[in-house]
Amino acid sequence: MTTRKSGLGRGLEALIPSANKPTTDLQNRQNHGNGGSRMFRLIEPDGTVNDRLPVTVDEMKALYADMVEARTYDTKSMAMQRQGRLATYAPFHGQEAAQVGAAAALHDDDWVSGTYRDAALNWRAGYPWELLILGRTGDERGGQVPDGLNVLPPSITVGGHMIHAVGLGWAEKLKGTDVVTLTSFGDGATSEGDFHEAMNFAAVFQTPTVFFCQNNGYAISLPFEEQTKADSIAVKAEGYGMPGVQVDGNDVLAVLQAVREATALARSGGGPSLIEAVTYRMGPHTTADDPARYRQEDQDNFWGDRDPILRVRRLLEKQGEWTQEWHDSLEREASATIEAAVEWAESVPEPTVEEMMGRMFETITPPLREQLDQAKGEQDA
Ligand SMILES: Cc1ncc(C[n+]2csc(CCOP(=O)(O)OP(=O)(O)O)c2C)c(N)n1
Numbered sequence: 001m002t003t004r005k006s007g008l009g010r011g012l013e014a015l016i017p018s019a020n021k022p023t024t025d026l027q028n029r030q031n032h033g034n035g036g037s038r039m040f041r042l043i044e045p046d047g048t049v050n051d052r053l054p055v056t057v058d059e060m061k062a063l064y065a066d067m068v069e070a071r072t073y074d075t076k077s078m079a080m081q082r083q084g085r086l087a088t089y090a091p092f093h094g095q096e097a098a099q100v101g102a103a104a105a106l107h108d109d110d111w112v113s114g115t116y117r118d119a120a121l122n123w124r125a126g127y128p129w130e131l132l133i134l135g136r137t138g139d140e141r142g143g144q145v146p147d148g149l150n151v152l153p154p155s156i157t158v159g160g161h162m163i164h165a166v167g168l169g170w171a172e173k174l175k176g177t178d179v180v181t182l183t184s185f186g187d188g189a190t191s192e193g194d195f196h197e198a199m200n201f202a203a204v205f206q207t208p209t210v211f212f213c214q215n216n217g218y219a220i221s222l223p224f225e226e227q228t229k230a231d232s233i234a235v236k237a238e239g240y241g242m243p244g245v246q247v248d249g250n251d252v253l254a255v256l257q258a259v260r261e262a263t264a265l266a267r268s269g270g271g272p273s274l275i276e277a278v279t280y281r282m283g284p285h286t287t288a289d290d291p292a293r294y295r296q297e298d299q300d301n302f303w304g305d306r307d308p309i310l311r312v313r314r315l316l317e318k319q320g321e322w323t324q325e326w327h328d329s330l331e332r333e334a335s336a337t338i339e340a341a342v343e344w345a346e347s348v349p350e351p352t353v354e355e356m357m358g359r360m361f362e363t364i365t366p367p368l369r370e371q372l373d374q375a376k377g378e379q380d381a
C-alpha cells in the first residue's frame with residue numbers, strides 16, 4: 001500500500017445499526033465515546049483482533065511504518081518550532097491512525113480537503129513533506145499544490161473547507177467520474193454553520209463526499225461534552241439523511257475499513273456519509289497552547305495506553321512480526337527522510353516581494369500594486 005489504494009467493503013450500512021443507537025453511558029461521554037460497545041473497532045487496545053483483518057501482514061507493517069514516519073515528522077516539527085525555525089505548529093500526535101488509515105483507503109485521484117492538523121493525511125495522500133515543511137516556515141509556496149495532486153491546501157478556517165469538498169464532489173458527479181472527496185475536520189468544526197450547509201447540500205444532491213471527523217476530544221480548550229449535547233458526532237448524520245458511523249480512531253484498520261466502505265458507497269452513486277473517528281490529541285492544540293491548564297494527567301495516561309502506534313505494535317508482536325531492530329530501522333529511515341525534507345525546505349531562497357504579491361491575481365490589483373511599490377521602496381532604501 002505505497003500508493004493510495006482502496007477495496008470494496010460491505011457497504012457502510014453494515015456498521016450503522018449499532019453505531020447510530022444513542023448512548024446514555026456517562027463513561028462513554030466522558031471519554032467522548034471511546035470504549036463504547038457501539039464503536040466499530042477491529043484491534044483492541046491490547047492488540048487482540050476482533051474480526052478478520054482487511055489487510056495482509058505486509059500491508060499492516062506498511063501502515064505501521066507510515067505512522068512511525070508521520071510521528072517522526074510531528075516530533076521534528078514541534079522541535080523546530082521551539083527553535084524558531086517554523087511558525088505556529090498544530091501537532092497530530094495521537095491521531096496518526098485516523099489520518100494514515102483514512103488516506104490509505106483512497107484512490108490516487110480522490111480529493112482530500114483537510115485542516116491545519118492533517119499533515120499526515122495530506123502526506124499519505126501524496127503531498128510531499130518538503131512542501132508541508134516549507135509552508136510551516138512561513139513560505140506560502142508550500143501551499144502550492146503540485147500539479148495533478150488532488151489535495152487542497154490545509155484549511156485554517158474551521159469548517160469552511162467542507163463546503164469546498166462538497167462542491168468538488170458535486171463537480172465530479174456532474175462530470176460522471178467515480179472520483180470521491182474526503183473532507184477531514186474536527187469535533188469543533190461540527191458547531192460551524194458550514195458543517196450544516198455542507199452536510200445538507202451533500203445529502204440533498206447525493207454528492208460523493210466522505211465527511212471524516214477526527215473527534216480528538218477538544219476544540220482548543222473546549223471539551224467535547226461542551227461542544228454538543230448530542231451523544232456522538234456520528235448520530236448527527238441521521239438528521240441529514242446519510243449514513244453515519246463511529247469508529248475507534250486510534251485503530252488504523254477500523255478507520256481504513258470504514259473509509260473504504262464510505263468511499264465505495266460514494267463511488268457507486270450512494271451519496272455521502274459521515275465517519276466519526278474517536279481519537280485524542282496527545283499534544284497541545286498548537287505550539288501556542290498549554291493543555292495542562294485545562295486537562296488532567298490521568299486523561300493523558302488513559303489515552304497514552306491507547307496510542308495508535310503502540311496498538312499495532314502489540315498486534316504485530318502477537319504475530320511474531322515486530323522486533324525492536326525493525327522498529328529502530330524504521331525510525332532511522334524516517335528521520336533521514338524528514339531531515340532531507342527539512343534541508344530542502346530550508347535551502348529554498350526566500351521569495352521576492354513580487355513573488356509574494358503577484359500570485360493571487362492574474363493582473364495585480366491597485367491596492368496590492370501600492371503595497372508592492374511601498375515594499376520595494378523600503379527594500380531599496
Ligand atoms: C471560523 C473559525 N473560527 C475560529 C477559529 C479559531 N480556531 C482555530 S482551531 C479552533 C478549534 C477547532 O477545533 P476542532 O474542530 O475540534 O479541531 P482540532 O483543532 O481539535 O483538530 C478554533 C476555534 C478559526 N480558525 N476559524
Ligand SMILES: [Mg+2]
Binds near residue numbers: 215216
Ligand atoms: Mg478537536
